[in-house]
Amino acid sequence: xxxxxxxxxxxxxxxxxxxxxxxxxxxxxxxxxxxxxxxxxxxxxxxxxxxxxxxxxxxxxxxxxxxxxxxxxxxxxxxxxxxxxxxxxxxxxxxxxxxxxxxxxxxxxxxxxxxxxxxxxxxxxxxxxx
Amino acid sequence: xxxxxxxxxxxxxxxxxxxxxxxxxxxxxxxxxxxxxxxxxxxxxxxxxxxxxxxxxxxxxxxxxxxxxxxxxxxxxxxxxxxxxxxxxxxxxxxxxxxxxxxxxxxxxxxxxxxxxxxxxxxxxxxxxxxxxxxxxxxxxxxxxxxxxxxxxxxxxxxxxxxxx
Amino acid sequence: xxxxxxxxxxxxxxxxxxxxxxxxxxxxxxxxxxxxxxxxxxxxxxxxxxxxxxxxxxxxxxxxxxxxxxxxxxxxxxxxxxxxxxxxx
Numbered sequence: 001x002x003x004x005x006x007x008x009x010x011x012x013x014x015x016x017x018x019x020x021x022x023x024x025x026x027x028x029x030x031x032x033x034x035x036x037x038x039x040x041x042x043x044x045x046x047x048x049x050x051x052x053x054x055x056x057x058x059x060x061x062x063x064x065x066x067x068x069x070x071x072x073x074x075x076x077x078x079x080x081x082x083x084x085x086x087x088x089x090x091x092x093x094x095x096x097x098x099x100x101x102x103x104x105x106x107x108x109x110x111x112x113x114x115x116x117x118x119x120x121x122x123x124x125x126x127x128x129x130x
Numbered sequence: 131x132x133x134x135x136x137x138x139x140x141x142x143x144x145x146x147x148x149x150x151x152x153x154x155x156x157x158x159x160x161x162x163x164x165x166x167x168x169x170x171x172x173x174x175x176x177x178x179x180x181x182x183x184x185x186x187x188x189x190x191x192x193x194x195x196x197x198x199x200x201x202x203x204x205x206x207x208x209x210x211x212x213x214x215x216x217x218x219x220x221x222x223x224x225x226x227x228x229x230x231x232x233x234x235x236x237x238x239x240x241x242x243x244x245x246x247x248x249x250x251x252x253x254x255x256x257x258x259x260x261x262x263x264x265x266x267x268x269x270x271x272x273x274x275x276x277x278x279x280x281x282x283x284x285x286x287x288x289x290x291x292x293x294x295x
Numbered sequence: 296x297x298x299x300x301x302x303x304x305x306x307x308x309x310x311x312x313x314x315x316x317x318x319x320x321x322x323x324x325x326x327x328x329x330x331x332x333x334x335x336x337x338x339x340x341x342x343x344x345x346x347x348x349x350x351x352x353x354x355x356x357x358x359x360x361x362x363x364x365x366x367x368x369x370x371x372x373x374x375x376x377x378x379x380x381x382x383x384x
Contacts, residue, residue, distance in 0.1 A: 020208060020212065023212045023215055023216065024215075026215055026216075027211070027215040030215075031215070033224075035224065035253070035267045036222065036224055036267075036269060038253050038267070039211055039251070039253055039269045040211065040215060042247055042248075042253060043204070043207055043208055043211050043247075043248060044208050044211055044212060044215075046248075047204060047205070047208045067156065068153050068156070069153060069154060069156060071153070072150065072153055072154065078204075078248070079244075081247075081248070082243065082244035082245075082247035082248055082254075083244065085247050085253055086243060086244075086247060086253075086254055089253060089254070089256065089267065090256055093256050093265075099224070099226070100224055102222075102223070102224060103224045103225060103226060104223075104224075104225040104226070104274070105225045105226030105227060105228070105274070106226070
């Protein structure tokens with residue numbers, strides 16, 4: 001009986017993790033602009049991977065005592081995901097990526113300014129780097 | 131919290147290193163305690179020059195409560211974002227919000243920014259150089275002032291109490 | 296029951312990685328591609344853990360831990376490079 005319940009919990013965790021990660025990637029694929037795409041992976045994929053890891057933790061803890069190593073990856077993922085999302089958003093603002101026209105609010109960081117590069121080191125083609 | 135001494139310049143970091151070592155080794159044998167303890171003393175001594183001053187945690191119990199509240203919010207946030215992504219009509223109201231900060235320390239601001247990223251519909255995008263405003267991108271927001279008020283009441287107030295009261 | 300769940304989860308994660316790959320190839324801007332690769336390594340962590348369950352071997356967790364650490368550091372390094380044109384200031 002207890003065995004069945006634990007198996008059910010593991011199965012639920014694995015499927016929920018997969019579903020969350022899939023929805024996150026779906027958001028990454030079909031949302032309109034970069035700032036909106038950032039939401040899917042930073043939240044949903046992190047929780048999806050966290051769910052899968054917890055499912056695997058329960059799976060391996062069934063036989064020989066608690067295995068808490070996988071908790072470390074979960075904690076690490078939850079600490080680092082916001083940091084990389086923040087850095088990505090910062091670099092997108094730095095490149096002045098255009099937000100969707102429906103977006104309200106107009107931050108100073110996105111207003112265009114005069115090009116700082118001299119003529120000979122002007123950006124080539126579409127590349128933002130000189 | 132624990133006062134720093136000459137041998138343990140950063141007690142909290144040392145404790146964290148010891149716990150992580152024991153978790154990685156998956157054992158509490160005497161040898162692992164000795165090796166972990168040695169690392170927990172050596173690593174902070176070597177890398178102390180890179181670190182800023184350690185923040186003081188005034189109310190550790192409130193911090194535990196805060197962590198559980200954020201964990202609960204992460205789950206609701208994910209359900210909300212999933213619903214928004216799967217909504218076939220795609221009715222989103224994205225917005226850039228400028229959030230005025232009242233926190234001062236670097237570490238509390240970092241925690242607040244991370245919390246904002248992990249919780250409903252918002253990603254912290256940029257901390258202005260003056261350290262007074264945080265630029266937030268929200269996926270679906272109706273009333274911007276209500277969002278700012280909500281973040282202030284729900285996350286910034288507890289952090290103020292924990293770190294700067 | 297677990298077998299069934301394992302197969303469904305594997306299929307979902309593989310589909311997620313394919314979607315990430317699409318964004319990494321198409322992505323109109325550099326931050327888009329970095330975001331796609333970042334998501335891809337997160338998904339591959341889960342894929343490795345699921346493989347560990349499949350072959351019933353818990354040592355695969357160490358590979359997952361290494362991927363998590365290296366992925367985070369490389370994402371931050373590339374973002375730093377885009378922001379300043381330099382990694383170590």
